[in-house]
Amino acid sequence: MDKGIKTAVITGAGRRLGLFVVGQLIDSGWRVHAITRQSTDGLLAIACDRLHVHELGDYTEISLKNAVQTIQEKQVNEPIQLLLHNASIFEEDAHVAEHGMSRYNAMMFVHMAMPAVLTQGLIALLSNETAPGNVISITDIYAENPNANYSLYCSTKAGLQNLTYSFAKKYAPYVRANAIQPGPIKFLPEHDNAHQKHVLNETLLPYEGGFLPIYQTIEFILGNHYLTGDSIKVDGGRALVRG
Numbered sequence: 001m002d003k004g005i006k007t008a009v010i011t012g013a014g015r016r017l018g019l020f021v022v023g024q025l026i027d028s029g030w031r032v033h034a035i036t037r038q039s040t041d042g043l044l045a046i047a048c049d050r051l052h053v054h055e056l057g058d059y060t061e062i063s064l065k066n067a068v069q070t071i072q073e074k075q076v077n078e079p080i081q082l083l084l085h086n087a088s089i090f091e092e093d094a095h096v097a098e099h100g101m102s103r104y105n106a107m108m109f110v111h112m113a114m115p116a117v118l119t120q121g122l123i124a125l126l127s128n129e130t131a132p133g134n135v136i137s138i139t140d141i142y143a144e145n146p147n148a149n150y151s152l153y154c155s156t157k158a159g160l161q162n163l164t165y166s167f168a169k170k171y172a173p174y175v176r177a178n179a180i181q182p183g184p185i186k187f188l189p190e191h192d193n194a195h196q197k198h199v200l201n202e203t204l205l206p207y208e209g210g211f212l213p214i215y216q217t218i219e220f221i222l223g224n225h226y227l228t229g230d231s232i233k234v235d236g237g238r239a240l241v242r243g
Contacts, residue, residue: 006029006081006082007031007078008031008083008084009032009071009080009084009118010082010084011086012035013032013034013043014040014042014043016186017086017185017186018084019042021086021214021215022034022043022046022051023046024215031050032051033054034054035067035118036053036054037057037059039053059087059114064117065117068117071122075125079131079133081134082133082134083122084136084137085114085115085137085138087114088111091107092150093149093150104152107153108159110156111159112159112160112163115160127171133174134221135164135171136221137177138182139157139158139160140182141182141235141239142157143158143161143179144161144239145239164177164179165179176221177229178228178230178231178232179230180218181234181239182214182235184199184200184235184236185208185210185213186210187199203241204241209234217232
């Protein structure tokens with residue numbers, strides 16, 4: 001393994017924001033460990049010797065610990081500069097109720113247990129006295145101002161944000177930990193025109209932000225050595241309107 005190359009570990013790396021960040025980092029010369037349930041055409045399209053895809057099948061504690069072990073072996077004690085907790089399950093309460101509490105348990109695992117397991121497992125590679133590694137969590141503006149129709153999702157994203165603050169306290173000064181709170185950066189296919197119009201009418205900048213502003217915020221956090229225990233809204237001002 002090449003020495004001196006920066007390394008990132010990204011969850012939910014197979015599509016949408018996670019895939020975009022993987023591609024940007026690969027283009028910038030990073031080594032990336034992409035954690036995903038299964039590989040995707042998007043990951044195959046950017047395959048190279050600096051991209052290591054870890055297919056977990058189902059997210060379980062055992063599969064995560066196996067991924068941690070594999071990453072440790074591939075890194076050969078080389079540091080990790082970025083651990084991005086991006087994996088997410090976004091579902092309305094009504095949908096969760098239809099499928100039972102197993103869906104809520106899945107949210108708690110993906111948004112809270114998985115970041116805890118991965119951070120704890122990789123903390124030795126993230127810790128650095130002169131150049132602290134970074135834990136960045138993608139939470140949501142709903143973590144602070146919940147949406148009543150997504151209360152279960154919001155509660156677990158709030159848990160992730162609080163967990164991130166705990167990481168900042170626990171691992172300082174050798175690791176920095178911050179959160180990013182996105183707003184309407186990219187609508188899902190199931191969001192019809194009426195839904196999109198309603199959301200954008202409650203946003204000061206009434207258009208989709210896209211994935212680039214989130215990546216730019218990741219770059220800002222990485223480049224600011226005096227930032228930890230914070231959360232940054234990237235939401236086009238939506239939180240102000242909804243507040």
